[in-house]
Amino acid sequence: MLERGELANSWRYERWDSLRLLTPNWQSGLPGLCYEGVDPDGYMTSADVVDLLARYAEHVQAPVRTGTNVTSLRPTRDGYRVTTSNGEIQSRTVLIASGACNLPAVPALAAELPKEVEQLTAFGYRNASQIPEGGVLVVGASATGVQLAAELRQSGRPVILSVGEHVRLPRIYRGRDVLWWMDVSGVWDQRYDEVDDLPRARRLPSPQLIGSPERTTLDLNALTAMGVELVGRWAAIRDGRALFSGGLRNMFSLADLKMERLLDVFDEWARTDGADPDVSPAERFAPTEVPRSPRLEIDLRGGEVRSIIWATGFRPDYRWLDLPVVDPKGQLRHQGGAVASPGVYALGLPVLRRRKSTFIHGIEDDAREVIDHLSGYLADNSLTSIRPGTSL
């Protein structure tokens, strides 16, 4: 196992200070290492996740070589040549587990911003003290954006949140964590070959959730109540003015509708399979409030907005891969974890084999199947019988 930084590097160095997992403690286990602490319904801090991964590495005696950056992976006659900052390795198979979120995804219009406005991504953000006093525009209203907007608003700054397509969820539904419902109803186990529109499912933004000790819901209504101003998707920049799309009403209705459909799935499960005496009756939530006259443009040279935080998502970094397996959008081409190069596999990517593939608790089922295939590949004497990209 080659790791360019330290063990659990992303959780040590690439998260903001207040971040906690969205997934409850009872869910965030790894194969053979369940949560046994006193707060199963709480949410781990980044430090807790580092601790979990360190304990797990010890538990399974993981042969991790830290400080070993892979700079190139290229095919040879009988496998792959891996070039690292600590030398070269020849290997018949390779498992890519380098993460789905190595870099911030920032829209091209960031390059056109007036110089007087400071820009930061979720990768660079640690806490509100980094941000100059004055107005902040947070771009993106998925898990990262809603959490940073709330934190900056609580620090006393005026905050504007630019909202695009988003996934609304309550933190607690019928007395249970919404992610409990995702689990028991089977939504999270839905396989990649059962999903209607797989490319879309793989691009789906993270849900508007926060893992706080109070277990609060952090949807757009909660942000409006805190005094965050909502504007539409940032569409363009012209003469130093940010131009936002209209149509908030439609976008909000769509997110409300999708949430209700998901709650219907949970209710149906409770009716037919559930019979859990602890769940309370079905409930529905107030529609997302549409601001009376959302602003369509903001002059970025006027001093109202001092800083912009890009919470527009993350992307993987495959610049080290010298194989033709990355699509024009920078995503790895694979079928259920079998990469389009024989003997190369991947884990930990969105909906790799199931909806839960990128979550800590999602790795076990995926890993078992991918490793089975990899073992079969190694055991096969005629390696050419496994075709590139064979489905698992």
Ligand SMILES: Cc1cc2nc3c(=O)[nH]c(=O)nc-3n(C[C@H](O)[C@H](O)[C@H](O)COP(=O)(O)OP(=O)(O)OC[C@H]3O[C@@H](n4cnc5c(N)ncnc54)[C@H](O)[C@@H]3O)c2cc1C
């Ligand atoms: C903001 C945020 C919040 C999240 N919240 C949750 C949550 O609540 N619950 C949950 O289950 N999951 C959450 N996730 C997803 C979470 O990151 C994953 O569950 C888990 O960290 C994925 O582990 P991984 O090993 O696949 O990827 P990563 O944690 O990204 O680890 C990949 C590792 O590969 C190393 N690496 C990359 N390239 C190279 C190279 N060329 N050479 C050597 N090493 C390399 C990196 O340094 C890194 O340590 C969150 C992710 C983000 C970004």
